[in-house]
Amino acid sequence: MKLGLVLHELHHSENDLAQELLHASERHKVDHSIYHLGQDLAEWSRQHVREIAEIAGDYGQKLDHEPKSELATARRLRERGSEMLGRKGFPELALLHDLREIYTKACGVSADWEMLAQAAQGIQHLDLLAVVQRCHPDTLRQMKWANAAIKENSTQILVS
Amino acid sequence: MDTHLEEGLDADAVDRWVQTASILHSNGDALDIAVKDGRIAGVRGRAEDRVNHGRLGVKDLYGWQANASPDRLTRPLVRVDGELVETDWDTAMERIVTRTRELLDEQGASALGFYTTGQLFAEEYYTLGLIAHGGLGTNHVDGNTRLCTATAAAALKESFACDGQPGSYTDIDHADVIALYGHNMAETQSVLWMRILDRLAGPNPPQLICVDPRPTEVARHAAVHLAPRPGTNVALMNGLLHELIAHGHIDRDYISAHTVGYAELEQRAQEYTPEHVAQICDVPAEQIREAARIIGGAERLLSTVLQGFYQSHQATAASVQVNNVHLIRGMLGRPGCGILQMNGQPTAQNTRECGGDGDLPGFRNWSNDEHVADLARVWNVEPSRIPHYGPPTHVMQMMRYAEDGSIRLMWVSGTNPAVSLPELARIRAIFEQDRLFLVVQDLYLTETAQLADVVLPAATWGEKTGTFTNVDRTVHLSEKAVDPPGEAKADLDIFLDYARRLDLRDKDGEPLVTWHDPESAFEAWKECTRGRPCDYTGLSYDKLCGASGIQWPCNEDHPEGTERLYEGGSFWSDASYCESYGKDLVTGAPLEPSEYKALNPEAKAVIKAAAYLPPHEVTSEDFPFQLITGRTLYHFHTRTKTARAPQLQRAAPEVWVELCARDAAAWGIGEGDLTEVTTPRGSVKAQARITGIRPGVLFLPFHYGYWDTGGGYGPGDGGRAANELTITDWDPASKQPIFKTAAAQIRRVSAGQGPAPAPTTTASAPVGDVGFRTAGDHTALADEEVSVGGGTATDGGPR
Structure with missing residues (x-):
């Protein structure tokens, strides 16, 4: 059975997505919808990391229950950078790039959840299926948010 | 029928009466403008109108004087070498x-x-x-309207896939329970409030439920007054829904015939027991139960919603839950069974x-x-x-x-x-x-x-x-x-x-x-x-x-x-007809057409559940208070008109800050003391008014800016505008800015020379006697003509 490997990979990908959302939030502190929602949606992935670590023990994986975090100083540096530069019109293309990264990473996470859901149903591991059913809808909402934000911002950024 | 004319002018001497309606609040009261010698010389209510039956509020009685203010702009201006010059x-x-x-x-x-x-x-x-x-x-x-009513539109679009108010003001005449959510009707739509007072004074008075952190007139008349911690409205609403569902106060036939999404709501509400909600909102669990008992026992329920929900955290999600109360109780489209997601402007x-x-x-x-x-x-x-x-x-x-x-x-x-x-x-x-x-x-x-x-x-x-x-x-x-x-x-x-x-x-x-x-x-x-539609x-x-x-x-x-609207449970929500496919209430992402069609294939109402999320800015050691901004009866928006009507300006001449007696004592602040309110974004200096507001909360009226300070367009030696302090954040679905959830600090600057310049007649009423009562002078006298069973009696008196 290879479920442990998928959980290991997903644990990594959710951590990565949480970091991506947080970094985008901090880099675009002056873009308030990105700033606030980036933090809110990162929290979803951090919660997923905890849930994955919890159930991964059943599949022979010892994963860290605590989501990855980094020093507050690094975060403040990015926020400060955004406040200094973000009001002068440079970082707009970077915003589209960041949203694209979030979208594609969330797509990858979503695919992992799909795989787990299929396998869990096949072997009737209902505890694992319950985790997927709790977490996967969040991932889809993260994807839709990133996609909507790309739609909302592309025109203005690319034509002006 | 209420009338106010310029001093010395008799109604018989008015040259012409010209038909209009209120422009200084959202109620839509019909009135006539009195014209004398080519100028506006007063107003009177239109007795034949369905909205106000001749009654007028204070802003209408006096606000017309602003039209003739000597500082009206009369010529275009353009900027030349940095200065605005006439052209x-x-x-x-x-x-x-x-x-x-x-x-x-x-x-x-x-x-x-x-x-x-x-x-x-x-x-x-x-x-x-x-x-x-x-x-x-x-x-x-x-x-x-983004600042005041966007959430009304968004909440209606989420539940009914289309804007448009389901209810009618006449529902007030029929309802046996009226729930006002974050809606200080006595100050924002005073004539509509008079209609409720009529009911309260008559036979079979309705019971009122009030959700507001301030001691409003609505709260004083309410059977239950819930004063939740700012930013927790979704938790409170989920608590009410939990009780309604747990006690079977729902209309299963209506739910299955006319709605989609109930199962998710039922599941979501499960975790919001009164005890759990009591912890989040800091209101007694028994009050939540009592409010739900009254709402659940209603035969004709009217709900109204305004800024306490619209300008707070999770604005749309909370307002949608009010719609959900009506949808699960099947109380819509019948006399007394209405929703008024109120507007803030005319x-x-x-x-x-x-x-x-x-x-x-x-x-x-x-x-x-x-x-x-x-x-x-x-x-x-x-x-x-x-x-x-x-x-x-x-x-x-x-x-x-x-x-x-x-x-x-x-x-x-x-x-x-x-x-x-x-x-x-x-x-x-x-x-x-x-x-x-x-x-x-x-x-x-x-x-x-x-x-x-x-x-x-x-x-x-x-x-x-x-x-x-x-x-x-x-x-x-x-x-x-x-x-x-x-x-x-x-x-x-x-x-x-x-x-x-x-x-x-x-x-x-x-x-x-x-x-x-x-x-x-x-x-x-x-x-x-x-x-x-x-x-x-x-x-x-x-x-x-x-x-x-x-x-x-x-x-x-x-x-x-x-x-x-929506009599017999028929809605405008068909995918080919509706105004909106809805949004994710947390992320704001719009639903794709195909998603909406799958969700609601048969043009029903949409029940959307929402979980409570903590606000983005929470209190801390440095900023221990929650700041909410709001309005007073006597002013409209940034006072551009109401400050130019002497009676209104005198009733609320200068900014003040409200706090409760416990907090005032702890911070050594007395009535009228000059204080400084600070958030990470700025500071405002205001005299303190000690009221029955919820502990831990500061209230600032948002009306006061700088045009009448001599300071130009910004603060000179101290902020006056409440929005110096507010946070740049908005509801993801309605995009309405959040004016009622910020963390703040207050400190005493100096002793006051007298009571705060706040009205004593409103939610700003002081807890004790401050040696002063808000009242109009002789120029504020208005005439009230009361029609009694076909006859009329006239009674002049101060308003």
Whole structure:
């Protein structure tokens, strides 16, 4: 059975997505919808990391229950950078790039959840299926948010 | 019937009475303007009108005096060498038109933004929407209704897939329970509140439920007053829903026949037991149970919602839960069973209907290509010319685009964002940029106008003709009574002039705007609404003249209008007809058409559940208080009119801050002491009023800016505007800024010279005697003519 490997990979990908959302939030502190929602949606992935670590023990994986975090100083540096530069019109293309990264990473996470859901149903591991059913809808909402934000911002950024 | 005339003028000596409705609040009270020697000399209520039956509130009785203020703008101004100087209309308009053309050539329509108000007329919003959307092709159009009523629209769109108020004011006459959620009706719609007081004083009075952190008049009359911690409305609503469901106060037949989404709500509500909610909201669990018992026992339930929900954290999610109460109880579309997602401004409904808030006119759906094509047919333009590739740009996003330099011309009409938007230091910095060309169209040299490149003097209520619609869909005609001062022009004429000078054309090369005056604009607007939910085709200026206001939809099938929507559980939510497919209440992402069709294939109402999320800014050691901003009975918006009406200005002459006695004692603050309120964004100096407000909460009225301080457009030696302190954050679904959830600190600066300059008559009432009571002087005397069983009695008395 290879479920442990998928959980290991997903644990990594959710951590990565949480970091991506947080970094985008901090880099675009002056873009308030990105700033606030980036933090809110990162929290979803951090919660997923905890849930994955919890159930991964059943599949022979010892994963860290605590989501990855980094020093507050690094975060403040990015926020400060955004406040200094973000009001002068440079970082707009970077915003589209960041949203694209979030979208594609969330797509990858979503695919992992799909795989787990299929396998869990096949072997009737209902505890694992319950985790997927709790977490996967969040991932889809993260994807839709990133996609909507790309739609909302592309025109203005690319034509002006 | 209430009347107030200028001193010494007798009603018999009035030359003419001219029909109109209130412009200083959202209730839509009908009134007549008294004209004497070519000037406005007073007002009286219109007894025959369905909305107010002749009653008037204080802002209407006295606010008309602002029209004749000596500091009205009478000539256009343009900026020359850094100074605003008077000029003629040709020069001012040519500057705007030249800059518009330059930007269209250099960048295209994405460089242009229009920010209007909730106080122009339907004809004016419709014209502006056509020029911006169909003529220039910009997506950047919004109204200041974003700050007050966007959540009303969003909540209705989420639950019913379409804007439009289900209820009617007459539901007050029938309801046995009235629940007011974050709605200080006694101050925001005082005549509607009188209607409730009538019920309370009569046989079979209704029970009131009040949700408000302040000791409002509504709270004083309520059977249950819930004062939750600011920012926790969703938890509170889920607690009420939990109790309704747990005790079987639901209509299963209605739910299965007329709604989708109930199962998720039932599941979501499970975790919100009264005890759990009591912890989040800091209200006693027993109060939640008692409120739910009353709501659950209601046979005819009316709910109203306003800023306590709309301007707080999770605004749309919380307001939608109020709709859900009605949907699961099957209490909709019958006398007494109504929802009033209230508006904050007199013409807010029109901003939403006519496209002034960026939505497509006639409640057309920007995500539905057939709706866009239909609008293109009405306007005779190519569908591709109407921007619909994304949602309309809301004002907070427009400010961001102006900040990053991609919106380069912003045209502000009839509103004062330099006082009313959050985080004012940032707003001023954006408007101060040289690279932004700012046009301001207003009555006075407001704080925003002082920052403009071109200032256009506008005519106002009583000086121009048009129609407007209140929250219960009642359309009123407002006729011109007097000429505007100097060279001031009606907003409609200004927009028409702009279109003419730009030579905007339709796809056949004919002029894009085919109308030339209010009535021809109204006729065009009617055509745009044909077959849409807000159908105006049965109305005309003639029909509205001399009679009561009429509720839309008004058409061949409903020639006298429509009192209640959604009778018999039929909705406008069919995917091919509805205005909106809805949004994710947390992320704000719009639903795709296919998602909506799968969710709601049979045109039912949509029950949307929501989980409580903590606010983005929470209290800390440095900022231990929660700050909420709000309004008082005596002022409207940034006081541009009400401060110019002496009786209103005297009732609330200066900013104050409210806190409770416990907090005042802990911080060593006494009544009237000068304090400084601080958040991470700025500070405001205000005298303290000690009231029965919820502990841990500070309240600041948002009306006070700088135009009457001698300090120009910003703070000199201390902030006065509440929005110096507010956070830049907005509800993800409605995009309404969050004015009622910020963390703050307060400190005593010095002893006061007397009580705080706050009214003693309202939610600002002091806990003890402060040696002063708010009362009008002899110039505030108003006449009240009471009709008793066909006869009339007259009673003059102070108001």
